[in-house]
Amino acid sequence: MRAVRPLRAAMVVGALGVVFGDLGTSPIYTVQTVFDPRDPHPIAPTSDNVYGVVSLIFWSVMIIVTLTYVLLAMRADNDGEGGILALMTLLKRWVEQIDPRTFIVLSALGILGAALFLGDSIITPAISVLSAVEGLKVVDPELHSWVVPLTALIVFVLFLAQRFGSGGVGRYFGPVMAAWFVVISVLGIHGITAEPGILRALSPTYAVGFVAGHFHVAFFALAAIVLAVTGAEALYADMGHFGRRPISTAWILIVAPALTLCYLGQGALVLHDVRNLSAPFFLLSPQWGQIPLVMLTTMATVIAAQAVISGAFSVASQAARLGYMPRLRLVHTSDREYGQVYVPWLNWFLMVSVITLVFAFRSSDALAYAYGMAVTGTIAITTILFFVVARHRWRIPWWLLAPAAAALLTVDLLFFAANITKFVHGAWLPLVIALAAFAIMTTWRRGRLLVAARRSLLEGPVDEFLQSLRSGEREVDVVDGTAVFLNRDPASAPLAFRANVDHNRVRHRQVLFVSVEVATAPRVDPAARVRRIDLGADDEGISAVVVRFGYAEPPDIPATLGAIRDLPVGVDPAAVTYFLSTVELRLSDEPGLAGWRKRVFLASSHVSSDASDYFRLPREQLVVMGARIPV
Structure with missing residues (x-):
């Protein structure tokens, strides 16, 4: 037990530094944005409105963050992995029990949520x-003239630090956020x-009374109140x-107690003097403490950006493993936590x-109008997928x-509807970004399936060959x-094997076909890592296996084969020759994809990582052969 406690404390501090930056820094701008007189739908800072807004902020955080995410959604993990794509992969386990059309809609929602x-x-x-x-x-x-260039410099340094990994970043950021x-x-x-x-x-009667008695005011306030829950999706x-x-x-x-006290304090400050609305968060501090507070706030908001950056890496790695994005180069930055990439x-x-x-909008006020659309859409989709998973899992x-x-x-959609009112004022931006990402992800999925089908025709059945x-x-x-020979489909003859036989008129005495499967779980039990495929050719020195990896595991082929002692052919990783089948995609008039989607698919293929690096194949033992495939 003594060895476990320090680890738990370190993980809690690390989580403060990586997970809660966005949620933790929301008090900087939420109350100020709600009562911003420049808002297209301004809200007067009357006593009733201040009580109603503060109560609505508190209960929105409790319902969306505490109830929806912490108490519910985080229990629907995929072997420890979270996020919308984790929910979607969980649904695949019960695909036979779901109406096909319903499953297509749910899958599309999952991809849209990831894009948002x-x-x-x-x-x-x-x-x-x-x-x-x-x-x-x-x-x-x-x-004021220093704000934009200094912000750009801080952002640049933040992204430079990502190569050290979220765990390493969390060790430094955690104590700062604890102080925050x-x-x-x-x-x-x-x-x-x-x-x-x-x-x-803190009484819900103020929130309910504000919505029921002043719905025309409360509804527009929701578009800014949503800023208090931004980061909940990154938490998951x-x-x-x-x-x-x-x-x-x-x-x-x-985190929750600290946020509650800070929102209450800002509400009290505004009630005391409405002029404090110019900067209610910074004016909570006495004048002598404002410079140190600005410094601490800057560090905290840098950390806030870390939460969604780490989440974006997780989403991208999951999407690539599941076939919705090209095979990206991933760097696993922790030996203990497989999700840190x-x-x-x-x-x-x-x-x-x-x-x-930063240079286009130049102020947080201008960006605030664009902020809520992506967040509320993601939250609503998460809620839908969670309840479908709950139905089948439990x-x-x-x-x-x-x-x-x-x-x-109802709560999620009210927030979403309120943010639609800010569409022409900037809310269009995250929607455009999300739709572009959605188009790329679905196009890649569709194009990959078409290429796989055409490749199968070139390869032909392995038993016939x-x-x-x-x-x-x-x-x-x-x-x-x-x-x-790495083989895409166990039932097909690898392109490289076919090319070696047809053009070089040669084969090795011992041949092993290796197919890789990506499971819908993050990790695979080592005992179930390898499955033999009977080709009926063991006595001829030709065998086949399927190697399974979780979608959060690095697919290291040489290390995996070297650790297996009962392979049908002896494989010495240091002496074997690896053959990689590759395809060159070219634009054609073949049916299957619209012209613009073909160009998107081909452009996306250029960011795909090298297969030899992806599978950890040593270059000095590698031979690459393949064919051209029209798209």
């Missing part, structure tokens, strides 16, 4: 860091002392980095996109699930050595 999250991953770092650096204007208005939550708690208590009556806002997506228990513990014991290509793409947004009858699902979806060797139809010389 990727859009959120671009906006969050920009608005988070901008809102903090804008605190310089509170200290000295003359510093202590500080905002103290600031909140200090604000509450100005108007202790604000504590009454980051679950594979730290696990459910450290994240739940950090939220219940540290770094995706270099995505990292640089996000960096360029975020810096572009066998809970629909008559019990339906009322809870209807209640939570082996029979042609036995009959002498193909005359080949047999040379000493062992050849391992």
Whole structure:
């Protein structure tokens, strides 16, 4: 037990640094944005409205973050992995029990949710860091010209640090966020002392009364109140980095109480003097503490960006394993936590996109209108998929699930509808990003299936090809050595094997076909890693196996084969020759995809990682052969 406690404490601190940055820094701009007089639908800071808004913020956080995500969604993990794609892969286990049309709709929702999250991953770092650096204007208005360039520099350094991994980043960020939550708690208590009556806002009657009695005001307020729950979707997506228990513990014991105190303190400050609405978060601090607070806030918002960046890496790695994105180069940054990955290509793409947004929008107020659309869409889709998973995973009858699902979806859809009112003011941005990502992901999936079908025609059945060797139809010389052919489909003859026989008229004495399957679980039991395929040619030195990896595991073929002692042919990883079948895609008039989708598919294929690197094949033992396939 003594060895476990330090690990748990370290994981909780790490979760503070990686998972809760976005949620933890929402108080910087939420209350200010709700009452922003420049809003297309301004809300007057009357006493009733302040009580109603603060109560609505508190109960929105409790319902969406605590109930929907921490207590419900995080229990529907896929062997420790979280996020929308984890829910979607769980659904695949019960595909036979779901109506095919319903499953197609649910799958499309899952991909759309993942695409919305990727859009959120671009906006969050920009608005988070901008809102903090804008605190310089509170200290000295003359510093406003430094805000944008300083923000861009901070973002650049943040993305440079990603290669150290979320665990390494969390070790440094965790203590900073622990200090952050202590500080905002103290600031909140200090604000509450100005108007202790604000504590009454904890009663749900104020939230309900605000919505029921002033619905035309409350509805538009929801578009800004949603800023208080941004980061909930990252909390779930980051679950594979730290696990459910450290994240739940950090939220219940540290993060939720600190956020509650800070929102109450800002509400009290506004009730005390409406002029404090210019910067209610920074004005919670006495004047002597404002410069240190701006510095701490800047560090905290950099960490806030980390939460969605880590989540984006998780989503991208899952999508690539499941066939919805090209095979991306992944760097696993932890030996202990398999979910901790770094995706270099995505990292640089996000960096360029975020810096572009910073220079395009130039203020957090302008970005705030764009922020909620992606978040509310992701939350609503997560809620739908969770209840479908709950029905099949825990066998809970629909008559019990339906009322809870209807209640939570009503809340989610109200937030989503409120954000639609900001569409022309910037809410279109995350939607455009998400639709572009959705089109790319679905196009890649469809194109990959078409290419696989055409490749199968070129390869032909493996049993027919082996029979042609036995009959002498193909005359080949047999040379000493062992050849391992990576094979896409166990039922087909590998393209490289066919090319070697047809063009070089040669085969090795020992031949092993290796097919790789990606499971819908993050990890595979080592005992079930390899499955033999009987080709009926063992006595001829030709055998086949299927190697299974979880979608969060690195597919290291040489290490896997070297660890297996009962293979039908002896494989010495240091002496074997690996043959890789490759295809060259070319644009054609073949049916199957629209012209624009063909071009998207071909463009996407260029970011795919090299297969030899992906499967850890040593270059000095590798031979690459293949064919052209029209798209």
